Amino acid sequence: MELKFAGVWAKVAAMRILNSPNKAGGNGDRKSLEACSIVIFGASGDLTARKLIPALYHLFKDKLMPETFRVIGFARREKTDASWRTELRAALDQFSRTKPVDGKVWAAFAENIFYCVGDLTDKAAYAKLGKQLESFGNPALRDNLLFYLAISPSQFGEVVEQVHCSQLLKRDGPGWQRLVVEKPFGHDLASAEALNRELTRYAHERQVFRIDHYLGKETVQNILMFRFSNSIFERLWNRESVDSVQITVSEKIGVGDRGGYYEEAGALRDMVQNHMLQVLSLIAMEPPVSLEAEAVRDEKVKLLKSIRPLSVEDVAKQIVRGQYFAGAVNGEPRPGYRQEVKVKPDSNVETFVALKLLIDNWRWSGVPFYLRTGKNLPQSASEVRIQFRPTPNVLFAAQCGSHLDANALTLRLQPNEGISLHFNGKVPGTTLGVRPVRMHFSYNAEFGAYTPEAYERLLLEAIAGDATLFIRRDEVETAWKIADSIRTGWENKPLTNREFYAAGTWGPIAADDLLAQTGHEWHEPQVIN
Numbered sequence: 001m002e003l004k005f006a007g008v009w010a011k012v013a014a015m016r017i018l019n020s021p022n023k024a025g026g027n028g029d030r031k032s033l034e035a036c037s038i039v040i041f042g043a044s045g046d047l048t049a050r051k052l053i054p055a056l057y058h059l060f061k062d063k064l065m066p067e068t069f070r071v072i073g074f075a076r077r078e079k080t081d082a083s084w085r086t087e088l089r090a091a092l093d094q095f096s097r098t099k100p101v102d103g104k105v106w107a108a109f110a111e112n113i114f115y116c117v118g119d120l121t122d123k124a125a126y127a128k129l130g131k132q133l134e135s136f137g138n139p140a141l142r143d144n145l146l147f148y149l150a151i152s153p154s155q156f157g158e159v160v161e162q163v164h165c166s167q168l169l170k171r172d173g174p175g176w177q178r179l180v181v182e183k184p185f186g187h188d189l190a191s192a193e194a195l196n197r198e199l200t201r202y203a204h205e206r207q208v209f210r211i212d213h214y215l216g217k218e219t220v221q222n223i224l225m226f227r228f229s230n231s232i233f234e235r236l237w238n239r240e241s242v243d244s245v246q247i248t249v250s251e252k253i254g255v256g257d258r259g260g261y262y263e264e265a266g267a268l269r270d271m272v273q274n275h276m277l278q279v280l281s282l283i284a285m286e287p288p289v290s291l292e293a294e295a296v297r298d299e300k301v302k303l304l305k306s307i308r309p310l311s312v313e314d315v316a317k318q319i320v321r322g323q324y325f326a327g328a329v330n331g332e333p334r335p336g337y338r339q340e341v342k343v344k345p346d347s348n349v350e351t352f353v354a355l356k357l358l359i360d361n362w363r364w365s366g367v368p369f370y371l372r373t374g375k376n377l378p379q380s381a382s383e384v385r386i387q388f389r390p391t392p393n394v395l396f397a398a399q400c401g402s403h404l405d406a407n408a409l410t411l412r413l414q415p416n417e418g419i420s421l422h423f424n425g426k427v428p429g430t431t432l433g434v435r436p437v438r439m440h441f442s443y444n445a446e447f448g449a450y451t452p453e454a455y456e457r458l459l460l461e462a463i464a465g466d467a468t469l470f471i472r473r474d475e476v477e478t479a480w481k482i483a484d485s486i487r488t489g490w491e492n493k494p495l496t497n498r499e500f501y502a503a504g505t506w507g508p509i510a511a512d513d514l515l516a517q518t519g520h521e522w523h524e525p526q527v528i529n
């Protein structure tokens with residue numbers, strides 16, 4: 001069934017097949033990808049060693065890379081091809097999702113890896129890169145180029161200009177050239193617009209692939225599959241049946257050694273503007289007219305634009321921020337945020353946000369969407385809970401009490417990926433007793449423990465030129481408008497006592513009050529065995 005779909009879904013299906021024990025499907029998918037070179041700017045950084053090379057290695061191992069390809073790392077530090085390969089191999093041993101690393105596969109893969117020493121601002125370095133691409137002797141390896149900008153956004157403009165001037169980036173061929181960029185994509189609407197202008201100065205929007213790694217997650221992709229390939233749930237997916245929706249992305253970790261970055265970001269910019277609004281838009285969007293990238297992204301943007309704008313007064317009522325103070329997560333002591341390295345001792349940066357958003361469209365009018373995310377919470381778990389309306393009357397009130405749990409559907413995004421339906425059942429026995437029970441689907445039990453890293457999927461899509469899982473210009477800008485309105489509401493006001501929470505708890509009291517106003521409460525992510 002999946003194999004009938006175009007683009008990303010066909011490849012998703014092909015990846016599953018390739019990784020299934022009988023390997024049905026062969027390596028037909030790999031043959032359809034054109035030869036190309038992947039140029040990583042900022043190659044000596046963490047991302048390359050931790051994510052990009054392990055992802056490319058696994059794609060290669062699973063025979064999903066094009067037959068012919070090259071990877072060129074571009075960075076300032078002096079290295080040779082050989083020394084870079086040795087370094088990457090050591091990193092792979094550490095970060096690979098499959099262990100041990102297959103020596104033979106690595107050796108074959110590593111033959112395609114090269115290193116180009118150069119400063120991002122040095123014209124001559126780009127000329128050298130051009131020569132290196134030329135030296136591969138295959139026009140496709142010179143013309144089909146994926147530029148991965150694993151660098152600070154402040155350097156995007158420089159790199160785009162340089163690759164354009166050295167004839168490596170062209171708007172209309174020959175071949176294809178694409179720019180892959182990481183988050184943070186700006187720190188507000190104005191800076192995101194400026195980045196967009198820089199990126200599209202010498203490239204079409206369709207050549208720009210903005211990463212949100214949540215879209216590379218299997219369970220996040222499954223939101224659309226679940227909604228639009230089943231008939232029973234989608235007809236309940238609206239204001240008639242849904243009482244409220246909760247999206248939780250909680251993390252047990254604190255900010256650790258990322259204090260410097262976090263002081264500039266905070267939870268709103270780090271998680272809400274991107275990952276959480278992406279999940280929200282997939283949960284709440286209308287069905288797209290097709291699975292083409294533009295059709296899917298049109299619907300996501302439409303949804304983001306339907307979120308009711310937040311005035312300063314609305315922010316005070318609907319958005320709660322928080323910051324952790326010293327506590328313990330599962331018995332492990334944690335310092336307060338203000339005591340973390342590179343954090344100001346009087347910092348007001350939020351490490352927790354809870355939001356109540358309303359969506360002004362026919363489907364969702366009046367249904368609150370509650371979102372929360374934070375660091376140093378008791379569990380690391382991401383899930384979406386669709387809370388259905390209660391029954392109109394409780395037939396069993398006399399015997400079981402007037403309170404019945406309302407039905408809910410939980411999409412568990414990570415870990416223990418799965419979907420649960422909660423309903424009430426009779427407790428076996430001669431008396432009438434009711435108890436909430438659940439039906440549970442587990443990815444691992446159903447499909448085995450095959451979980452590709454988000455970057456594998458995203459790199460594969462970028463190589464294939466399918467932008468469905470990447471963020472479009474208007475999408476990133478619309479999301480920033482929402483984040484900016486919240487920041488304006490906070491107006492640099494210092495945090496109040498009600499906005500602090502002890503590390504290891506579910507956020508500040510104000511977050512509970514936010515839901516209590518409408519008779520709701522947060523549901524802790526379920527512990528799934």
Ligand code: BG6
Pocket residue numbers: 251270271
């Ligand atoms: C990143 C944030 O984008 O996402 C981090 O910068 C956060 O602060 C991470 O920890 C969460 O990603 P995941 O895949 O672990 O849920």
